[in-house]
Amino acid sequence: MKTAFHNEDTTMLGSIPQTRRLSTMLAASVLALACLAGAQPAQAALDATASTNDHNTNVPTGWWMYHGLTAAQVGSYASTNGARLTQVNVDSVVSGSPRFSVRMVRNAGSYSVPGWWWYYGLTFAQVGSYLSTNNARLIDMEPYDAGGGAIRYAVVMVSNTGTAARAWSYLSGVTQPQISTHLANSGHRMIDVDTYYVGATKYYSMVAVANTGADAKAWQWWINQSTAGVAAKVSAFNGRVVKMDRQKDGTYNVILTRNTGSDATAWWYRYGFTSGTDLINYANQVASRPVDINSYVDGLGIRRYDAAFIDTANASTRRMRSLHSSFLDSNGNPTIGIFESYLKQVGGTTKVDLNSRRRAETASALKSLHLLHSMRRVAAGTDTLPSSFVYYDYRSGTLTERKNACPDPSLETPANSRMDYNFETGLDQMMSISDNRTTRGSVIRYGGFAPFNATASLAGMTGTTLRHNIGCAYKNFSTGKIDPANRRNDTTAADLARIYEGVWDSSLLSNTNNARTEFLESANPAGSVAGTALQTIINEEATKLGKSATVASQFGQLIQRWGKGGSYNTCLPDSNGGCGQKVIVRSGTGIIRLPIKVSGVTSYRTYVFGRFISDVKTGCWEDTNTATIECPADTNYTAAYSKAANELYRDEIRLALMTW
Known part of the structure; x- marks a missing residue:
């Protein structure tokens, strides 16, 4: 030593006396x-520790x-x-x-x-x-x-x-x-x-x-x-x-x-x-x-x-960051919007953590909180799924137009009242077709947003605040202005995933009164199928590992998924509260289970995830129903998000395939 x-x-030095302390090593070389x-x-390497x-x-x-x-x-x-x-x-x-x-x-x-x-x-x-x-x-x-x-x-x-x-x-x-x-x-x-x-x-x-x-x-x-x-x-x-x-x-x-x-x-x-x-x-x-x-x-x-x-970043997070390059400006700065990716093994470590705790709007992905709160009431015995359920129509038109409408409390009149669903069906519709009407119905049922925020707090969702009816984006009915400062529903990718981990491991939702089972039944179970985009990733990783197409197919057929997505086309305000900047929001959260082989027997690794892009500036919106109204910016950003959404699982798919 x-x-x-x-x-x-x-x-x-000048008129200022200063003390200089030098500490040098014996026999240390002097470099010019x-x-x-x-x-x-000659030697240069990143420091393994921060001791220096x-x-x-x-x-x-x-x-x-x-x-x-x-x-x-x-x-x-x-x-x-x-x-x-x-x-x-x-x-x-x-x-x-x-x-x-x-x-x-x-x-x-x-x-x-x-x-x-x-x-x-x-x-x-x-x-x-x-x-x-x-x-x-x-x-x-x-x-x-x-x-x-x-x-x-x-x-x-x-x-x-x-x-x-x-x-x-x-x-x-x-x-x-x-x-x-x-x-x-x-x-x-x-x-x-x-x-x-x-x-x-x-x-x-x-x-x-x-x-x-x-x-x-x-x-x-x-x-x-x-x-x-x-x-x-x-x-x-x-x-x-x-x-x-x-x-x-x-x-x-x-x-x-x-x-x-x-x-x-x-x-x-x-x-x-x-x-x-x-x-x-x-x-x-x-x-x-x-x-x-x-x-x-x-x-x-x-x-x-x-x-x-x-x-x-770890390697997986670094890879996910590179897949979001579309959301950086020409100098590589993240100024176009907010993007988050989070993947955690249930009961295990976090695999991907890209900006996972930034509060942002996620549109309908946050309906998982409404479902969690409702099922906790069912588990507690203070509510029942077969009971009657009141919701409202906020406009006329097709089912798609009606269920996508912004819930306006001033339109909650006896003439617009509906009771054709029981509570269980209302929650199913909230999740399966993303019905804003029945989502608002659950808020009315429990007396406003406060109970849902209390559930979020209890669940450890420190970045989540529900303050607005989902489907209304940033519209402030009291002022008629776009007002994200007061009408944005905040959450994070990690918070969204927390809901599903707490349901899966029963820490947030027991199966008393069948509540946990009913949550998963409402949460869009995908069944045993990977889907085209995910299967493509499975096939690519199987090929790299020398696995057969048959193995890749069997693997994909055993994948299990639950979750909820969301989408907004909305605006950030100008100085008068009008539409100053068109933006898009795309989101998804849930559970994915990947099959593994343990001594030749199929088992699973279970993961929870949250991912979204929020307030991404587009200048226009794609109208999928009108061929003449096209918006390449919207289309490209949405496609980039969709690609990254499936790529979130690639590294864990590779590890799971290695057991086959």
């Missing part, structure tokens, strides 16, 4: 720098980003989440107390460290004192003006012991040439860089680690770059951004890591998010984790965020 030693000296380019070691820092680790983990927090709130969130801070930014100072933007990762698995600490309001000397007391090293250091030109530091440090021990260094109150000289002499690579001003004079702070062994990276750092300049440096280096420091003139200092070979990973960076929520939604949509966040106020006084992201 190599031995570390510490060396301290004090340097006068060219201009601002980092050293180019989390910039180059793409192992999936829980992560959080918060903004505008007090120090007490930072500590509370870290404790609640079982997390540790990996970055701290000072957004502002209010009455002497900073407000923070922070990144956290779950302090477990590949991201666990022996110990960690964060502090703020420190002088540079105090930073050194805490490092010595904790036997720690910095992973993030932010200088900020605490008021009156007094420079203080907010820092995150981790224990520098055991397997987390690293040779490392940090500087502050220095110039770019001084940093370059230090890096050349030490053989370290930077993991953090920031600028700050004392009067009109700009200074730099930085944190670095020894660029050797498992930490060896091909890297560069650049200062005073425009956004175009950053893009050019990234392209020329085949790199990815791991740190971006925005200066007050709008230019950037960046640290790049080579993104080739064993160090290659999918990654993204983007400027100017207008909220932390937008940043989080972006990260989840592309199944990534932010490795750096930059918080600042722009020239218009608007708080904005820049961020760099690293791919944290």
Whole structure:
């Protein structure tokens, strides 16, 4: 084991005395720098753990980003989440107390460290004192003006012991040439860089680690770059951004890591998010984790965020992400709409998790909640399926026109009342032909949306809120306007799947009074048939595995499915509440069972799923009943969704076929 030693000296920089602490490894090699380019070691690989820092680790983990927090709130969130801070930014100072933007990762698995600490309001000397007391090293250091030109530091440090021990260094109150000289002499690579001003004079702070062994990276750092300049440096280096420091003139200092070979990973960076929520939604949509966040106020006084992201998807989720490329703009950004895919083995692990907890509209797929609530009442003995059932017709016309109509409570008059179904038939119609009338009938029966939301809460559906009659999209009857802010039914792919897992494993629905059986009978059982699109995938995977066409056919005939789909053509509002942007929603949720062979005997693996596209901008809608009204955008997006819907199961189909 190599031995570390510490060396301290004090340097006068201008009129500001600063302490520089260096920690170097004995016999460490020194690598030269060219201009601002980092050293180019022969070894480069993604980090298996985040012991050094989390910039180059793409192992999936829980992560959080918060903004505008007090120090007490930072500590509370870290404790609640079982997390540790990996970055701290000072957004502002209010009455002497900073407000923070922070990144956290779950302090477990590949991201666990022996110990960690964060502090703020420190002088540079105090930073050194805490490092010595904790036997720690910095992973993030932010200088900020605490008021009156007094420079203080907010820092995150981790224990520098055991397997987390690293040779490392940090500087502050220095110039770019001084940093370059230090890096050349030490053989370290930077993991953090920031600028700050004392009067009109700009200074730099930085944190670095020894660029050797498992930490060896091909890297560069650049200062005073425009956004175009950053893009050019990234392209020329085949790199990815791991740190971006925005200066007050709008230019950037960046640290790049080579993104080739064993160090290659999918990654993204983007400027100017207008909220932390937008940043989080972006990260989840592309199944990534932010490795750096930059918080600042722009020239218009608007708080904005820049961020760099690293791919944290598993192989199946990554494949599903690629199948949704139609829903990205020309720059690869997920701005066209929302898409989610979720697949979980019942009683087992999650297989696909693509943005599965983003709240969005899913149209009739959410009718599974109405069915769950109704069957729980049946199981409890407070309702019965043979009992009479009241629903309403909201327009005249064909059955299709009537059952697809938006339920307007003002039309719920005695003349429009219908009692030709009992409750069981009403629920069957709700699920089998997606009847909006009988769905509304169940809401009337139980006195509004509150009981359904209570069931969702009990079921652990934390992203679900029913606030509108399904079939009415975003229409607000009280104002006559399109109003998604108040009339959107929110749910998530994971929440939709949760309904079916809870029914299948009986945790949400017992079979008392035959309730569980009746739920599954209403939930569109597909019988023992794969369907054409799914059978095509089965045939392809069987061929790859050297299985016969007979095996593929038998496999497909044994697949079992239940579920509910949904579809909307609706609008996002303009400034007057009119149709400002036409969008589509397509959704599906349910259960799929794949046959496996255990000692030659057929058994099953059972999975639950939720998937949808929501608020996808089209500009028009396809009219399948009128040949002259065509909308290629709608058709193409719907086709892309349908393809991805079946592809969700491909990897698990392959694994199941391997048992045959």
